[in-house]
Amino acid sequence: MHEIDNISQYFADTPPTIVSLAVKPHFEALTNEQKLYAHNVSRAAFLGTRIVLRQVSPESEAIFGFIIALYQSCHGNWSDLQKAAAIDEQALKDFLSYATQFLGNSGNYKGFGDSKFIPRCSPETIEALASAAPKAKEVLEKGNTPIAAFYATTDEPAKMHLGFPDKGHLSTYYPDSPDITQDEIELISDFMAEKKLLPENTRLKKTKDGNFQLLIASGLAKPPPEGGDAGPETVLDLNGKLSGKKLELVYGDYIEEMAKIALHIKKAGLNAANDRQKQMMDEYAKSFGNGSLNAFKESQKLWVKDIGPMVETNIGFIETYRDPANVRAEWEGLVAMVNKERTQAFQMLVDAAPSMIPKLPWSRDFEKDKFQAPDFTSLEVLTFNGSGIPAGINIPNYNDIRQEIGFKNVSLGNVLSAKAPNEPIPFIHPRDLDVYQANRDQAFEVQVGIHELLGHGTGKLLQETEPGKFNFDESNPPISPVTNKPTTTYYKPGQTWSSVFGGFSASYEECRAECVAMALSCDFDILKIFGFGDGGVDINSKAGDVLYTSYLSMARAGVAAVEFWDPKSRKWGQAHMQARFSILKTFLDAGEGFTVLDYTRDDLSDLSIKLDKDKILTIGRKAVEDYLQKLHVYKCTADYEAGKKLYDEMTHVDDWWATKLRPEVIRRKAPRKVFVQANTIERNGKVELKEYEPTCEGMIQSWAEREV
Numbered sequence: 001m002h003e004i005d006n007i008s009q010y011f012a013d014t015p016p017t018i019v020s021l022a023v024k025p026h027f028e029a030l031t032n033e034q035k036l037y038a039h040n041v042s043r044a045a046f047l048g049t050r051i052v053l054r055q056v057s058p059e060s061e062a063i064f065g066f067i068i069a070l071y072q073s074c075h076g077n078w079s080d081l082q083k084a085a086a087i088d089e090q091a092l093k094d095f096l097s098y099a100t101q102f103l104g105n106s107g108n109y110k111g112f113g114d115s116k117f118i119p120r121c122s123p124e125t126i127e128a129l130a131s132a133a134p135k136a137k138e139v140l141e142k143g144n145t146p147i148a149a150f151y152a153t154t155d156e157p158a159k160m161h162l163g164f165p166d167k168g169h170l171s172t173y174y175p176d177s178p179d180i181t182q183d184e185i186e187l188i189s190d191f192m193a194e195k196k197l198l199p200e201n202t203r204l205k206k207t208k209d210g211n212f213q214l215l216i217a218s219g220l221a222k223p224p225p226e227g228g229d230a231g232p233e234t235v236l237d238l239n240g241k242l243s244g245k246k247l248e249l250v251y252g253d254y255i256e257e258m259a260k261i262a263l264h265i266k267k268a269g270l271n272a273a274n275d276r277q278k279q280m281m282d283e284y285a286k287s288f289g290n291g292s293l294n295a296f297k298e299s300q301k302l303w304v305k306d307i308g309p310m311v312e313t314n315i316g317f318i319e320t321y322r323d324p325a326n327v328r329a330e331w332e333g334l335v336a337m338v339n340k341e342r343t344q345a346f347q348m349l350v351d352a353a354p355s356m357i358p359k360l361p362w363s364r365d366f367e368k369d370k371f372q373a374p375d376f377t378s379l380e381v382l383t384f385n386g387s388g389i390p391a392g393i394n395i396p397n398y399n400d401i402r403q404e405i406g407f408k409n410v411s412l413g414n415v416l417s418a419k420a421p422n423e424p425i426p427f428i429h430p431r432d433l434d435v436y437q438a439n440r441d442q443a444f445e446v447q448v449g450i451h452e453l454l455g456h457g458t459g460k461l462l463q464e465t466e467p468g469k470f471n472f473d474e475s476n477p478p479i480s481p482v483t484n485k486p487t488t489t490y491y492k493p494g495q496t497w498s499s500v501f502g503g504f505s506a507s508y509e510e511c512r513a514e515c516v517a518m519a520l521s522c523d524f525d526i527l528k529i530f531g532f533g534d535g536g537v538d539i540n541s542k543a544g545d546v547l548y549t550s551y552l553s554m555a556r557a558g559v560a561a562v563e564f565w566d567p568k569s570r571k572w573g574q575a576h577m578q579a580r581f582s583i584l585k586t587f588l589d590a591g592e593g594f595t596v597l598d599y600t601r602d603d604l605s606d607l608s609i610k611l612d613k614d615k616i617l618t619i620g621r622k623a624v625e626d627y628l629q630k631l632h633v634y635k636c637t638a639d640y641e642a643g644k645k646l647y648d649e650m651t652h653v654d655d656w657w658a659t660k661l662r663p664e665v666i667r668r669k670a671p672r673k674v675f676v677q678a679n680t681i682e683r684n685g686k687v688e689l690k691e692y693e694p695t696c697e698g699m700i701q702s703w704a705e706r707e708v
Contacts, residue, residue, distance in 0.1 A: 006666075007152055010160060012098040012117045013671035019418040020694045021389075021675045026337040026380040027689050033271045034311050035687035038335050039680040040268035041313045042383040044261045045333020048315075049106065049708045051217070051254045052331050052387060055172055055203075055322070056107030056162075057116075062143025063108055063150065066136050067099045071704040073133035078697060085132035087125050094121035095129065096696035098150075103703050104674025108150070109170075111387030112672055113564045114162040114322060114573040118151050126150055161566050161573055164324045169569070173328045175215075177206040185325050186502065187242050188212060193494040197230040198293035200317040200329035203253060211246045212238070217317065218291030219259030221252035229294050251291050262288040265315075276306050284315065300396040304406050307375045312336050312410065318395060321575050322387065326503050332386030334393070339413050342378030346411060348529045349449055350376045356520060357458055361629040365478030366636045368460045372406035376453055378413045382678065389675055391416050392448035394456035394513075399497060403460070409452040416445055418673065426668040427559050429598070429608035432552060439549035446530050447517045447550055454520055455513025461497060462490040462637050482633050491638045500638050507572065508647050511579030512635060514554070515628035518583065521550050522621045539613060548613045551587070551620060555595055555609045558584020562662045563669055565653050572651065582650035583624070587611070590623035597661075604664040679705055 030038065053060040074081035082092045098119040105111040108118075119126065126147045130137040140147070153159040156168065163169025166181045174180050185204060192199055192214075201217040216228070223234060230236070234249045262285045269281030283299035286292060296316055303314060313336075317329035354371050358364075381389065392411045396402065428436050462472045470490070472478065477486045491500065498505045520526055524543055528535040533543030561577035561584070572578040587595035594615045599607040612619075627650070634643035653662075676699050678691045690705070692698035 006663075007118075009666050010116060010118050010152060011120050012094075012101045014094060014097045014120055015671075016097050016100045016104070016696070017420045017423070017671040017673045018100060018104075018694045018696065018699060019420050019673050019675055020691065021381055021384075021414055021418065021677045022691070023337070023380050023382050023414060023678060024689055024691060026339070027382060027678075027680075030310065030337065032686060034273070035680070036682070036685075037268050037271040037273070037277075038311045038313075038337075038382055039682055039687045040264045040271070041311075041315060041333065042335045042680050044264040044268065045315055045335060045383050045385040046706050046708050047257055047260045047264065048331040048333060048385060049706075051257050052106040052385070054254070055330055056109050056387065057170060057172060058175075059143070059145045059149035060107040060109075062140050062145035063102060065139035065143065066130070066145075067102065067700060068704050069136035069139050070129060070133050071700050073135060076697065076701055076704070081129065081132060085125075085128040087121075087128050091121045091125040093696075094119060095125060096700070100674060100696040100699045103699055106385070106387045109162055110573075110672075112574055113577075115564075115566065116152070116160045123147050123151065158569055161569060161571065162322060162324065163569065163571060167569065167571075169324070169571075171324055173203050173323045173325075175203055175205055177204070180204070180206040182325070184212075184242065187240060188214075188238070188247065189325060189327055189499060191236075191238055191240075191242070191247065193496070193499055195230045195236065196494070198297075199327045200320065201287075201291065201293055201296070202328060204328075211248065213248045213250045215253035216249060216251050216291040217253045217258055217288075218251045219255060219262050219289045220291070221255060223249070223251055224290040224292075228290070229292050258288050261315075268313075273309060273311070274306075276302055277309065280306060287316070297396075297398055297401065300398065300401055301405055304374070304396065304401065304408055308338070308377070310338055312338060312377065312379055314393075314395065318397065319386075320397075320498065321506050324503055326498055326506050330386055333383060334381070334410075335383040336379035336381045336410070336412070339378040339380050342411070342413055343376070345530050346376040346378055346409070346449055346453075349453060349526070350374065350409075352526070352529060353454060353457070356454060356523065356526065359523065360454075360458065360516065360519065360632075361625045362481055362632055362636075363478065365472070366460055366462075366633060367458060368403060371457075372402075374407050374409055374453070374457065376409040376411075376449075378411045380414045381412050382680070384412075384415075384675075384677070389415050391444065392452040394452040399461060407457060409449075409457070411445065411448050411452070415675070416448065417441060418675065420673065424668075424670045425556075426665075426670065427556050427607060427609055428552065429610065432609075435545050436549055436552055439545050440553060442530065442532065443521075443546050443550040443553055446521055446527065446532075446546060447514075447553070449530070450517040450520050450526065451513045455516035456509070458516065459512075459632060459636055461635070462487065463495075464490060464492055466493050480633050480637070482630050487633075487637045487639075489637045489639045495638065497635065500640055501635070501643060502640075504644065504647060507575035507578040507651075508631065508635070508643065510576050511582055511647070512628065512631040514576075514579050514583055515586075515624050515631060518551070518554060518624045519621060519628055521547055522617055537617070539617065544613070547616060548611075551616055552609060552611055554580060555584050555587055555611055558582075558587070559597070559607075559609065559661070560665055560669065562653060562657055563665050565658070565662070567658050567662070570653070578651050581653075582647070583627075585650055586623050586627045587620065590619050592619050594619040594623070604661055605667075607661070607664060674699065676702055678702075 158168030280302040287296035315333040561581035
């Protein structure tokens with residue numbers, strides 16, 4: 001039997017870092033119609049909570065119900081429950097810390113890192129709480145969830161991490177399918193692409209007879225009378241290596257939740273600000289009702305065209321980070337209000353984009369023929385439901401929509417600015433601490449803005465769009481700046497970026513976008529747009545300090561990243577952190593003392609980052625651009641082999657990082673923030689906002705009162 005090394009690394013944070021997602025002034029500034037629109041989309045977003053829980057782990061939904069039932073049993077008076085359960089104060093604190101982290105991650109695996117976290121309190125504490133609240137105990141029994149499910153899978157250590165089932169990991173995107181293989185998953189993905197059947201709202205199940213079921217999220221148990229996205233058939237014959245096997249399309253996954261979501265989306269449509277928003281809500285309702293991702297794509301086209309709304313929303317199966325195959329998406333929902341003042345700076349960045357893109361290290365052959373200027377807004381988030389809240393978003397992820405219609409960028413202002421008091425900042429040397437603390441918010445805003453707009457927003461995929469038809473001159477293909485030879489690879493009909501690059505495509509793309517941010521943040525004209533400096537190059541100015549902090553912050557993230565690499569499976573658990581690790585290695589490999597990890601003690605307890613500010617514009621920028629050029633060209637040309645080789649090399653964790661640095665990173669790690677969000681309540685056609693204290697008790701109360 002394998003054992004889990006250092007079980008303490010999986011303990012829930014204590015105390016968790018809890019911050020409020022403050023939004024009241026922005027919500028109160030809305031009209032009543034806008035508030036009703038926001039309220040109904042917010043309800044739809046939160047009604048997907050149980051979908052997210054089921055996408056995380058088999059036990060998450062029951063643990064969620066258990067936490068809510070405990071709250072209801074004592075009406076939020078936790079000291080009463082403590083007495084009834086006869087547990088001590090520390091045991092209760094440990095349980096509340098666990099419950100808070102659970103609710104902040106929408107499940108018992110970290111939304112950022114994909115590793116399981118477990119209570120610090122004993123199983124006897126959970127048992128005592130359950131015994132003191134019979135309805136809570138009943139929730140666990142109905143969910144077939146023993147108390148052991150809260151804790152480490154000591155007999156199956158690989159299940160402490162999400163990943164492919166045939167590698168021993170856990171993934172409920174492939175429910176009740178312990179013997180489904182990565183190869184089978186990828187073959188079915190290829191088959192679905194042939195059939196033009198999109199995967200984002202699906203799960204895949206392997207049946208006992210060796211056939212497969214595709215579970216499609218929908219509020220109806222049957223396909224619509226006119227047939228689903230792949231036509232009227234619901235049983236399809238597989239081909240190639242799976243010849244002789246069948247794929248059955250099964251509608252009605254998450255049926256109860258999807259039906260409720262569709263209802264609230266229809267209600268939101270009654271208060272839409274314009275016809276386009278109303279059509280968008282109609283397409284959402286159609287998609288969530290009958291499972292059509294073609295309808296969902298129509299909603300996203302309308303969303304991109306809905307420029308500058310006062311209430312910004314997006315909802316559905318969006319991001320694929322947590323599916324090991326990187327094709328199936330987690331439910332998420334966003335509702336936010338525009339911050340007009342901060343949006344002005346982002347709009348100036350959009351206006352400057354056509355002059356900035358040519359500064360990137362590739363020719364026009366590898367760039368869209370015309371930059372589609374997107375809507376780029378700074379938002380104050382009312383609701384973000386999913387396994388975590390990002391600082392910025394660039395969607396839709398469908399490449400055909402991005403190339404033909406465009407995309408939107410949003411920066412989430414109240415997420416960026418949310419801070420807990422006295423947050424520790426490991427690995428920054430005391431000599432840099434003042435400049436780092438004074439500039440990190442501004443540096444992060446610049447980084448997020450460039451990352452979303454000019455990172456994810458750049459690049460042209462060379463494609464055979466349909467048999468014999470190309471979006472480039474196939475008789476005279478572009479010259480690769482990496483090899484100085486004509487390119488030989490491209491995307492075939494039906495292939496997408498994620499279908500070709502597979503499981504590492506999400507991290508690779510985040511890395512490419514981060515590198516764009518690192519390269520272009522060296523441009524003082526861009527720093528001027530954000531209000532730093534006059535555009536003149538001066539590394540010793542305020543603009544120079546913002547740039548320096550941006551590079552320091554990336555290096556610090558690269559050091560901290562090794563927490564998210566699992567030494568047992570030798571697998572990365574978080575796409576962004578894998579990317580940041582590779583960028584730190586780029587800094588370290590740049591030479592000439594540009595970046596050094598500085599320490600004198602063998603245990604690395606005094607390790608800090610030494611980064612030469614005066615070499616950012618020369619050594620640093622060149623190293624980043626050399627790496628970025630390869631990442632970009634390999635992506636544009638569907639060169640999987642070269643891209644995989646490069647990224648494997650740059651994200652390889654050797655023994656020093658694994659056995660020397662990683663334990664010190666874990667020792668010094670700071671708890672990741674969890675956000676307490678407000679609720680909206682509709683009474684007699686009016687909407688009220690209720691905010692909660694940034695405490696464990698406030699977090700649990702906010703979820704209990706959501707009634708999901």
